[in-house]
Amino acid sequence: MADGRRVLGVLVDFARGAGIRRSIFAVATTLVAGAAAVSVSLWLKLILDSVAEGDLTRVTVLAVVLGVTVTLQAAASSLSGLFLAALQFSCGVQVVCGIMQAGSRPPGIEHYERPDFADRIALLKEHTNDVSGFLPALSYGLALTVRVAITAVLLAGVHPALLFLPVLALPSLYAGSRAERAVDEANVATAEQGRLEQHLFRLATTASPAKEVRIFGLGAEIVQRQRRAWDEVTETLARAQLRAGLLRTAGWVPFAAGYLAAVALVLARAGRGEATPGDVLLVMVLAGQVNGQVAELLNVTNRSAAGVRVVRRYLWLQDYAREAVARSTPEQHVPVPATVKRGIELRDVSFRYPGDDRKEVLEDVTLSLEAGSTVAIVGENGAGKTSLVKLLCRFYEPTSGTITVDGTDLRSFDVADWRRHLSAGFQDFARFELRLREAVGIGSISSLHDGGRVRGALGRVGADLRLDLEQQLGQQWPGGVDLSEGQWQKVAMARAMMPEEPVLLILDEPTSGLDPHAEHALFELFAGVAADTAMRSGAIALFVSHRFSTVRMADHIIVLAHGRVVEQGDHASLMEKRGLYADLYEIQARAYE
Structure with a gap:
């Protein structure tokens, strides 16, 4: 009935x-x-x-x-x-x-x-x-x-x-x-x-x-x-x-x-x-x-x-x-802090994808991301790097454990409010076949029609597309143009630069299609934006990369293996330990010789 x-x-x-x-x-x-x-x-x-x-x-x-x-x-x-x-x-x-x-x-x-x-x-x-x-x-x-x-x-x-x-x-x-x-x-x-x-x-x-x-x-x-x-x-x-x-x-x-x-x-x-x-x-x-x-x-x-x-x-x-x-939706809404003072902490975080009965992709992860720091996450394929990023973006909730921001449980924040304080670029980025201004501007909906901010975001990632902001992207549309893989990546990166005062900036291998020099230059731009933002809001810059020439520039490096944190520290200290990080770094260095 x-x-x-x-x-x-x-x-x-x-x-x-x-x-x-x-x-x-x-x-x-x-x-x-x-x-x-x-x-x-x-x-x-x-x-x-x-x-x-x-x-x-x-x-x-x-x-x-x-x-x-x-x-x-x-x-x-x-x-x-x-x-x-x-x-x-x-x-x-x-x-x-x-x-x-x-x-x-x-x-x-x-x-x-x-x-x-x-x-x-x-x-x-x-x-x-x-x-x-x-x-x-x-x-x-x-x-x-x-x-x-x-x-x-x-x-x-x-x-x-x-x-x-x-x-x-x-x-x-x-x-x-x-x-x-x-x-x-x-x-x-x-x-x-x-x-x-x-x-x-x-x-x-x-x-x-x-x-x-x-x-x-x-x-x-x-x-x-x-x-x-x-x-x-x-x-x-x-x-x-x-x-x-x-x-x-x-x-x-x-x-x-x-x-x-x-x-x-x-x-x-x-x-x-x-x-x-x-x-x-x-x-x-x-x-x-x-x-x-x-x-x-x-x-x-x-x-x-x-x-x-x-x-x-x-x-x-x-x-x-x-x-x-x-x-x-939290029972009691807590506003996301405009400024991060201590940082983000993960305590005993484990995660298994819904419907997957296999072992957790993350298991008992405990780590601290300090306010104003630049953090790199490395590890072999399947180590859990992207899964960790998904938890921080709240695409999923941890199976167990807690994630806190300045001591406040991440789940106490409204999801939409939390994401308004994020900036993110992903490896599997979307190709929004809109006008160039819109394809970049949707990174901050309130600034969708702000051509100046869109040009600034494109400039920060070195995207010299030589296109009018009103140019339609995608050849299947009247008057549309197609972009190369690298150009689409630059558009996605510019989109990630649109939020004004993020407290967490994330790059999850969005530059995997670029050559090492281009990625290094882009990371320097990203690090500069992150440092500038950190001075105002204590923002944390988190990036995932498979290129160690880029990773070594981070303040703090987290090494994942089989869903666990096996090492962490800066580049010099990790090389001195002669552990997994040093092995992976030397293997890649020899490959580029």
């Missing part, structure tokens, strides 16, 4: 979003069109009876009424189509926006790695029309119900037994609902394979993987795997469709028998003089219309049932997003 109320609540919200007046007009015009269509049969019956009786005056009047009714039906049908199309479009926009909000509202990013979340997103994208068409389907279903009711009354006027003809359509409605449920279960069962098929399709048809696909001769293998995934999906769906077809056929048998009986009944009555020629025409036409009406009603019922199921998935996403926000 509660679930039904929530689904109804979504529909009401969609109707409000589309405009109450538009929604009312859609329902009203659909009802008028449906009622007019049924009444045409009544006017034809009366005209035929009047002709048989020789009443030409009545024939003339009824003919005029028939013409007006047909005109009204045509006009109402046309308007109904326009209003329903507009209603569906508006609902579709709301659904897409709702899906995007559900994906972007959670403060963390763990939901992107959950198969159940991905499956629901995939099903919603595939069946968006089932949701956007839900309100139009209900409007049309209401009109059909009125048409069936009027038809039943007219048939009962010929003979009460004919009232049962629409009732005999109920088995087909039940069978149709069962059939749709079978198809929906098949859609859910094939969601994962469907995502795999789409992923393989993108590998074969998009530019990003094209070079490796061709170098390694993967084309045929990808096509074969895509075909196997597609075959598995289609076979499962085909079995479900066959079962659905058999159910629908069985559901139509009672109505087909009733239709034949109705025709036989009225013909027999006409033969005995108990029914007029108009009655025969009325039953012949309306019985046929009942057949079509029930078929349409069945279709609308199935679409509505499918819409309910998809709306439930939509609600699941909304619930997930709301709960994720609630979990990350």
Whole structure:
């Protein structure tokens, strides 16, 4: 019951979003069109009876009424189509926006790695029309119900037994609902394979993987795997469709028998003089219309049932997003300090990715990041460097342990407030195909239109792009230009320089595509910005790099191995220890000789 109320609540919200007046007009015009269509049969019956009786005056009047009714039906049908199309479009926009909000509202990013979340997103994208068409389907279903009711009354006027003809359509409605449920279960069962098929399709048809696909001769293998995934999906769906077809056929048998009986009944009555020629025409036409009406009603019922199921998935996403926000919202909001005095401390921090039963990627990590310091994190691949950065950004929460800022638990801060005090550049940076000013300016939304600050950020990272700030990026857009990998990195770095007074500046190997000299120069720029910011706010500069020529410039170096801190200190002290850091440094130094 509660679930039904929530689904109804979504529909009401969609109707409000589309405009109450538009929604009312859609329902009203659909009802008028449906009622007019049924009444045409009544006017034809009366005209035929009047002709048989020789009443030409009545024939003339009824003919005029028939013409007006047909005109009204045509006009109402046309308007109904326009209003329903507009209603569906508006609902579709709301659904897409709702899906995007559900994906972007959670403060963390763990939901992107959950198969159940991905499956629901995939099903919603595939069946968006089932949701956007839900309100139009209900409007049309209401009109059909009125048409069936009027038809039943007219048939009962010929003979009460004919009232049962629409009732005999109920088995087909039940069978149709069962059939749709079978198809929906098949859609859910094939969601994962469907995502795999789409992923393989993108590998074969998009530019990003094209070079490796061709170098390694993967084309045929990808096509074969895509075909196997597609075959598995289609076979499962085909079995479900066959079962659905058999159910629908069985559901139509009672109505087909009733239709034949109705025709036989009225013909027999006409033969005995108990029914007029108009009655025969009325039953012949309306019985046929009942057949079509029930078929349409069945279709609308199935679409509505499918819409309910998809709306439930939509609600699941909304619930997930709301709960994720609630979990990350502190009971008592503590403002993020504008100035860091002592620093950031991690005490016994362990972390395991949700749904991963393997060993923690971080285990009992305890360290201190002093205010105003420049800290480097090094370690081999898989050591936990990026995972540590994700915890500091609050993309995830620690499995155990605490992270504090000047002694205040990081979880006591509002996530959005904390991130307004961060500056970050990542190795897997995003390519925002916007205008150059926007692609950089979104690093500080409040300064999106501040061309001076955008130019300053580009200048600080040495991004000599020689492009106007209003230049569109991305060749797929009119007038757009593509950038090299290094230029995209410079744009991402400039974006990271936009926040005015961050308390934590993070670079997580964003310069991995640059040569050592370019990276060294960029780090010097970063260190200069960090030092300037540290003087005002005690900001901590934290960077992850695999190049030790850059790392050695840090005030403090943290060495991770297998999720643990194994060494820390400055470059000189770590080299004297002759431990893992010294080994990695010397290996890389020999590689550059």
